[in-house]
Amino acid sequence: MSTQTMAAEQPSRKQNGQVRQACKVAILGFGTVGSSVAKILCDSMPNVQITHVLNRNVARKRADWMPANVQWTENFDEVLASNADILIELMGGLDPAEHYVRSALAAGKSVATANKKLIGKCGPELGELARQHGCNLLFGAAVAGGVPVIDGLQHGLGGDQLHRLFGILNGTCNFILSRMSEGMPFPQALRKAQELGFAEADPTDDVEGYDARSKLVILARSGLRAEIDPAEIVCKSIVPISPVDFEYAKDLNCTIRQISRLEIVSKKLFASVQPMLVPLASPLANVQGSENIVIVSGKYGGDTVFSGHGAGGNPTAVAVVSDVLAITEGRAGDFGIHHERYVVNGDLVAPQYIRFVVQDRPGIIASIAGALAESGVNLDAVIQRPGHPKSRLTFVITVEPCPASMLANALAQIGTFDFLLEPPLNLQIMEHA
Amino acid sequence: MSTQTMAAEQPSRKQNGQVRQACKVAILGFGTVGSSVAKILCDSMPNVQITHVLNRNVARKRADWMPANVQWTENFDEVLASNADILIELMGGLDPAEHYVRSALAAGKSVATANKKLIGKCGPELGELARQHGCNLLFGAAVAGGVPVIDGLQHGLGGDQLHRLFGILNGTCNFILSRMSEGMPFPQALRKAQELGFAEADPTDDVEGYDARSKLVILARSGLRAEIDPAEIVCKSIVPISPVDFEYAKDLNCTIRQISRLEIVSKKLFASVQPMLVPLASPLANVQGSENIVIVSGKYGGDTVFSGHGAGGNPTAVAVVSDVLAITEGRAGDFGIHHERYVVNGDLVAPQYIRFVVQDRPGIIASIAGALAESGVNLDAVIQRPGHPKSRLTFVITVEPCPASMLANALAQIGTFDFLLEPPLNLQIMEHA
Numbered sequence: 001m002s003t004q005t006m007a008a009e010q011p012s013r014k015q016n017g018q019v020r021q022a023c024k025v026a027i028l029g030f031g032t033v034g035s036s037v038a039k040i041l042c043d044s045m046p047n048v049q050i051t052h053v054l055n056r057n058v059a060r061k062r063a064d065w066m067p068a069n070v071q072w073t074e075n076f077d078e079v080l081a082s083n084a085d086i087l088i089e090l091m092g093g094l095d096p097a098e099h100y101v102r103s104a105l106a107a108g109k110s111v112a113t114a115n116k117k118l119i120g121k122c123g124p125e126l127g128e129l130a131r132q133h134g135c136n137l138l139f140g141a142a143v144a145g146g147v148p149v150i151d152g153l154q155h156g157l158g159g160d161q162l163h164r165l166f167g168i169l170n171g172t173c174n175f176i177l178s179r180m181s182e183g184m185p186f187p188q189a190l191r192k193a194q195e196l197g198f199a200e201a202d203p204t205d206d207v208e209g210y211d212a213r214s215k216l217v218i219l220a221r222s223g224l225r226a227e228i229d230p231a232e233i234v235c236k237s238i239v240p241i242s243p244v245d246f247e248y249a250k251d252l253n254c255t256i257r258q259i260s261r262l263e264i265v266s267k268k269l270f271a272s273v274q275p276m277l278v279p280l281a282s283p284l285a286n287v288q289g290s291e292n293i294v295i296v297s298g299k300y301g302g303d304t305v306f307s308g309h310g311a312g313g314n315p316t317a318v319a320v321v322s323d324v325l326a327i328t329e330g331r332a333g334d335f336g337i338h339h340e341r342y343v344v345n346g347d348l349v350a351p352q353y354i355r356f357v358v359q360d361r362p363g364i365i366a367s368i369a370g371a372l373a374e375s376g377v378n379l380d381a382v383i384q385r386p387g388h389p390k391s392r393l394t395f396v397i398t399v400e401p402c403p404a405s406m407l408a409n410a411l412a413q414i415g416t417f418d419f420l421l422e423p424p425l426n427l428q429i430m431e432h433a
Numbered sequence: 434m435s436t437q438t439m440a441a442e443q444p445s446r447k448q449n450g451q452v453r454q455a456c457k458v459a460i461l462g463f464g465t466v467g468s469s470v471a472k473i474l475c476d477s478m479p480n481v482q483i484t485h486v487l488n489r490n491v492a493r494k495r496a497d498w499m500p501a502n503v504q505w506t507e508n509f510d511e512v513l514a515s516n517a518d519i520l521i522e523l524m525g526g527l528d529p530a531e532h533y534v535r536s537a538l539a540a541g542k543s544v545a546t547a548n549k550k551l552i553g554k555c556g557p558e559l560g561e562l563a564r565q566h567g568c569n570l571l572f573g574a575a576v577a578g579g580v581p582v583i584d585g586l587q588h589g590l591g592g593d594q595l596h597r598l599f600g601i602l603n604g605t606c607n608f609i610l611s612r613m614s615e616g617m618p619f620p621q622a623l624r625k626a627q628e629l630g631f632a633e634a635d636p637t638d639d640v641e642g643y644d645a646r647s648k649l650v651i652l653a654r655s656g657l658r659a660e661i662d663p664a665e666i667v668c669k670s671i672v673p674i675s676p677v678d679f680e681y682a683k684d685l686n687c688t689i690r691q692i693s694r695l696e697i698v699s700k701k702l703f704a705s706v707q708p709m710l711v712p713l714a715s716p717l718a719n720v721q722g723s724e725n726i727v728i729v730s731g732k733y734g735g736d737t738v739f740s741g742h743g744a745g746g747n748p749t750a751v752a753v754v755s756d757v758l759a760i761t762e763g764r765a766g767d768f769g770i771h772h773e774r775y776v777v778n779g780d781l782v783a784p785q786y787i788r789f790v791v792q793d794r795p796g797i798i799a800s801i802a803g804a805l806a807e808s809g810v811n812l813d814a815v816i817q818r819p820g821h822p823k824s825r826l827t828f829v830i831t832v833e834p835c836p837a838s839m840l841a842n843a844l845a846q847i848g849t850f851d852f853l854l855e856p857p858l859n860l861q862i863m864e865h866a
Binding site: 036040044045140146147148149150151152155156157158159160161283286298300301302303304305306307308309314315317318319320321322323324325326329330331332333334 | 469473477478573579580581582583584585588589590591592593594716719731733734735736737738739740741742747748750751752753754755756757758759762763764765766767
């Protein structure tokens with residue numbers, strides 16, 4: 001082989017004698033990820049030229065390490081009218097990102113974006129727009145930051161039929177739950193995450209599961225070829241979890257993680273984002289801090305695991321730059337994927353963990369067991385750690401696999417019992433993975 | 434850049450209302466992987482049509498579940514002269530696979546192959562041939578079977594600068610070492626692997642590390658953009674390892690795995706395939722049986738992990754079919770990668786484990802420690818498990834990080850000591866990952 005020949009092709013690849021010109025990109029949104037993308041492009045992609053940076057109040061963003069000929073602007077029309085080939089959209093949210101992306105694609109400019117909300121909402125429609133105008137739309141950074149899972153599902157596992165996916169897709173929740181597993185209560189763990197910049201001032205999107213839900217819609221589409229409505233995905237908050245739940249989970253050889261899951265069984269699609277008990281032996285249990293992981297199961301290839309840094313400027317920028325390279329090198333072709341529309345079913349069958357906090361008195365277990373039996377739920381075990389006072393007794397019941405709705409019925413009845421000091425907390429227990 | 438131009442290079446992609454024609458493929462080699470590929474294509478790829486199956490003594494291969502119009506042949510010229518668009522090469526080895534692949538590419542037919550020997554030997558040259566003739570060469574199945582690592586390195590992490598890679602790339606060795614960690618001696622573990630079809634009658638390529646070495650060359654190229662000569666990669670056998678080494682490893686919170694590694698430090702490339710002590714907390718230690726794993730470290734994205742089924746008909750077939758899809762959907766474009774030629778340096782600096790079997794007598798530790806000190810090697814710990822007879826005392830010395838060559842000097846001197854009942858076994862201890 002000849003390394004000379006290969007090196008000679010760089011930086012402008014020859015195609016049938018034609019010399020490729022430097023590719024021109026505009027960056028929309030110059031925050032943490034945007035400036036990381038710019039740094040990587042400047043440092044190591046001589047064949048990519050940054051023409052514009054667009055941001056609100058762009059003057060305060062201007063960076064002296066950027067090439068002098070970059071246009072700093074607040075005016076999208078200027079970018080749209082320019083000779084930029086690719087727009088890198090890192091503004092997030094729908095307004096004005098959606099308008100910018102649609103305009104770019106309609107003008108035949110390719111787009112690389114990290115915008116999970118936008119792609120979750122109208123990815124296929126935007127993909128079709130790109131197709132019509134002979135350009136590309138890539139969004140590898142929209143899920144799991146630097147972990148190349150979108151690419152892995154679409155390219156590397158494209159030949160399989162995937163039917164199940166488990167993921168830890170929200171680094172903020174994983175950081176908080178990792179801290180809580182060491183005994184830190186939720187409010188302190190959240191504060192710590194906010195201090196370190198992992199959580200926003202309003203953490204609702206993260207802790208309630210809405211952030212992971214947007215990503216799950218994109219994974220359903222890219223991996224399971226299923227189109228689902230995010231509003232239909234069951235989300236459960238991590239807020240009611242307390243350190244005592246980690247102690248009981250440990251007795252069950254488990255820890256607690258916010259798990260995003262998808263499964264197609266007999267043409268039904270189940271999807272949820274919720275805190276679950278995860279066996280300590282599972283790779284999901286070993287994801288620490290703000291890391292992300294995705295485990296997919298295919299008809300032919302079995303289980304495949306992707307994990308790495310799910311957030312942060314540089315890892316997310318790697319995903320963006322990889323997409324830019326794929327576009328410039330002609331590898332961003334069309335995915336000939338049938339997307340089947342599914343109504344989401346949230347009624348997963350699983351064993352469950354239920355934690356009660358009660359004013360102790362005789363007959364409590366009998367009352368609870370009776371209500372469970374009446375709804376058809378089979379009790380598995382009663383676990384009580386020492387050290388809880390009778391005035392605020394905390395214990396756990398596990399039940400055999402049953403549909404979530406069946407247990408909800410039982411808990412609606414149990415919720416009326418006057419010995420309860422707070423509503424029971426129930427978490428599904430993961431069986432696979 | 435013009436995406437229109439690039440798209441136009443693809444033969445049968447649906448574009449602007451044009452209907453995509455069925456893609457025609459020929460399968461060369463109809464063993465376990467070949468028949469799995471055919472089954473997946475027949476079951477789930479209506480847009481791909483199998484035209485030919487080529488195999489020696491093809492009559493005994495004919496399968497009644499295959500479409501009736503498939504041509505079963507032993508004659509490659511017939512395949513080459515046919516209208517097949519893509520050749521799937523699953524014969525393995527260099528002869529006649531190399532001739533077939535070169536002829537196909539020169540005739541403008543794309544190739545998807547699982548042939549690690551061929552790609553390891555002349556992948557870049559064959560890629561150049563494909564480029565010249567406007568077709569594609571993909572080889573996602575050549576490393577780690579169903580784990581989409583080639584794709585992940587080239588596409589998903591294409592925007593990073595990778596500088597380190599650890600992998601478990603040989604399922605046979607991992608199966609044998611997993612069994613040995615449960616106390617089974619090497620010969621029985623090998624026999625078990627052979628009975629289950631994981632190991633060949635002659636296991637040399639697996640246990641000596643030559644199989645993993647071919648794969649490492651491909652990973653160096655795809656991930657670290659480094660061209661290296663397989664003959665320069667240090668390989669150490671797993672044969673001298675015995676169950677007692679797993680006991681001592683456990684005392685050091687480690688297990689033993691055949692680790693393939695690459696690292697670029699200050700423009701030097703280190704590469705080796707050898708059994709190593711791996712910390713139990715590492716994902717590498719948790720790879721069981723015939724699974725494969727690759728952990729890469731990038732300048733920007735940090736560590737990324739890929740794992741799954743590294744062998745077997747169906748998982749490997751998924752990788753092949755994914756490549757076929759990428760070709761038919763116009764996503765198999767060119768990788769504009771600088772391949773830099775490196776001379777492999779095998780002299781890694783690492784802490785080391787040395788196991789001695791001796792006829793006990795006073796002064797042994799003093800002699801060994803003296804020889805180590807003379808070569809500049811710092812002793813870290815002496816560990817001796819109870820239960821070994823004085824006539825065949827087995828103990829372990831660990832030493833602080835030192836170049837492999839420095840320890841080899843010391844061991845050359847130690848090897849002459851007459852209290853040794855067998856040559857000392859030394860294994861590097863993994864520090865990262």
